[in-house]
Amino acid sequence: MDFSFTKKEEQFRQELRTWLEENLPEGWLAGNRELPEDEEEYSAFLRNWQKTLHEGGWAAIAWPKKYGGRDATLMEEIIYQQEMVRVKAPPLVNYVGIHMVAPTLMQIGTEEQKEEYINKILIGEEVWCQGYSEPNAGSDLAAIQTSAVKEGDKWIINGQKVWTSFGHLADRCFLLTRTSHKEKKHQGITVFLLDMKQPGVETLPIVQMDGKKEFNEVYLNDAVAYDADIVGEVDEGWKVTMALLMHERTGIGAQVFTLEQQFEDLVKLTKELHVNDQPLIKDPFVRQKMVDFYTRFRGSLLNYYRHLTKTLKDGHPGAEGSMDKLMVSELTKELFDYAVSVQGHQGVLWKKDALVDSYWQDNFLQSFGMTIGGGTSEILRNTIAERILGLPKDLGR
Numbered sequence: 026m027d028f029s030f031t032k033k034e035e036q037f038r039q040e041l042r043t044w045l046e047e048n049l050p051e052g053w054l055a056g057n058r059e060l061p062e063d064e065e066e067y068s069a070f071l072r073n074w075q076k077t078l079h080e081g082g083w084a085a086i087a088w089p090k091k092y093g094g095r096d097a098t099l100m101e102e103i104i105y106q107q108e109m110v111r112v113k114a115p116p117l118v119n120y121v122g123i124h125m126v127a128p129t130l131m132q133i134g135t136e137e138q139k140e141e142y143i144n145k146i147l148i149g150e151e152v153w154c155q156g157y158s159e160p161n162a163g164s165d166l167a168a169i170q171t172s173a174v175k176e177g178d179k180w181i182i183n184g185q186k187v188w189t190s191f192g193h194l195a196d197r198c199f200l201l202t203r204t205s206h207k208e209k210k211h212q213g214i215t216v217f218l219l220d221m222k223q224p225g226v227e228t229l230p231i232v233q234m235d236g237k238k239e240f241n242e243v244y245l246n247d248a249v250a251y252d253a254d255i256v257g258e259v260d261e262g263w264k265v266t267m268a269l270l271m272h273e274r275t276g277i278g279a280q281v282f283t284l285e286q287q288f289e290d291l292v293k294l295t296k297e298l299h300v301n302d303q304p305l306i307k308d309p310f311v312r313q314k315m316v317d318f319y320t321r322f323r324g325s326l327l328n329y330y331r332h333l334t335k336t337l338k339d340g341h342p343g344a345e346g347s348m349d350k351l352m353v354s355e356l357t358k359e360l361f362d363y364a365v366s367v368q369g370h371q372g373v374l375w376k377k378d379a380l381v382d383s384y385w386q387d388n389f390l391q392s393f394g395m396t397i398g399g400g401t402s403e404i405l406r407n408t409i410a411e412r413i414l415g416l417p418k419d420l421g422r
């Protein structure tokens with residue numbers, strides 16, 4: 026395979042670079058990347074960034090042109106990821122909408138749903154969240170208990186969701202409910218596109234170990250939805266659930282480009298830090314670790330390219346997304362663990378007190394979640410064993 030870029034692709038890169046230089050928030054490229062602490066200001070900042078991306082035609086380049094995307098080629102998508110990571114671009118507030126809900130609606134939604142939601146997702150008018158996990162249903166997702174009962178022309182929804190990322194900012198939720206109790210728990214599930222801004226929906230933030238509040242408990246007390254909000258068929262929501270999950274895992278796998286940048290940052294760190302007047306990188310054990318990281322991260326990257334090619338051919342992601350997600354999340358955790366440990370006892374210093382840059386400590390704390398959200402590493406290993414290697418089913422499920 027040839028991984029070099031053509032002249033046309035390099036022009037695409039240059040176009041994006043120029044646009045980023047002109048449109049990133051003021052001071053961003055100079056390193057002033059603090060996001061507002063205040064929740065409303067934070068939300069306004071991120072919505073504004075998504076609006077800017079959309080106006081420049083850079084919000085959802087992989088989408089078909091008819092939905093406002095660019096019909097980007099595989100190589101253009103790779104270039105886009107590389108450039109966004111290079112400038113450490115602000116996060117996408119409507120990540121769930123752009124990378125998970127909209128592609129699923131394009132695949133499975135009704136024409137009315139596509140018409141109603143896809144453009145609002147693109148322009149950032151509506152932010153989405155994903156209402157899957159419950160206190161007693163995480164890995165065993167089919168055990169969900171949140172109920173939806175038909176009363177007249179309404180569906181009345183009651184139950185509790187947990188770990189709902191962006192739930193406090195979201196206008197709509199891709200919500201999993203139980204609509205009937207059948208012999209098999211994977212049956213009797215229905216997906217609704219729920220309006221979050223209604224009296225029956227209450228969100229309570231969960232404080233993470235890094236002090237941030239990025240996900241929530243969501244309480245549903247007689248929340249209301251309609252037939253038009255159902256994705257797919259009543260009681261047949263499991264395949265809809267899986268379609269969205271595949272988009273989620275593939276999206277997390279794409280963080281292999283972030284990992285590429287983080288690896289380069291780690292090399293720089295080991296050149297900056299000194300022990301006995303020698304840069305750390307001169308230490309043979311450190312060098313060995315760097316080679317180890319490099320080989321494994323290159324392996325993940327090449328595997329990601331392989332999977333992306335297959336996704337483009339098939340038109341939708343497959344079970345291989347689980348491999349990408351597993352490798353990237355585990356490697357990221359290991360890399361930040363190492364980066365903090367090479368700072369010795371000062372590695373525990375954080376925020377303004379950090380020895381080098383709180384970037385290392387912040388990402389170390391965040392990295393644990395990556396190996397859990399979107400499917401834990403153990404569950405992904407089960408998926409790979411069953412769906413890719415054809416091994417017997419996990420007896421626990």
Ligand SMILES: Cc1cc2nc3c(=O)[nH]c(=O)nc-3n(C[C@H](O)[C@H](O)[C@H](O)COP(=O)(O)OP(=O)(O)OC[C@H]3O[C@@H](n4cnc5c(N)ncnc54)[C@H](O)[C@@H]3O)c2cc1C
Binds near residue numbers: 162165189395397422
């Ligand atoms: C950063 C982050 C963001 C998230 N965002 C969302 C969101 O937006 N929406 C949403 O719905 N959820 C979200 N989640 C929740 C996430 O999907 C669940 O945490 C995850 O599915 C695991 O479920 P659980 O926490 O209930 O753990 P459990 O399922 O209870 O698992 C506990 C432990 O047991 C292991 N285990 C369980 N079953 C098996 C098995 N069969 N074989 C081997 N090991 C097993 C697991 O790997 C894990 O180590 C998020 C989580 C994180 C960390």
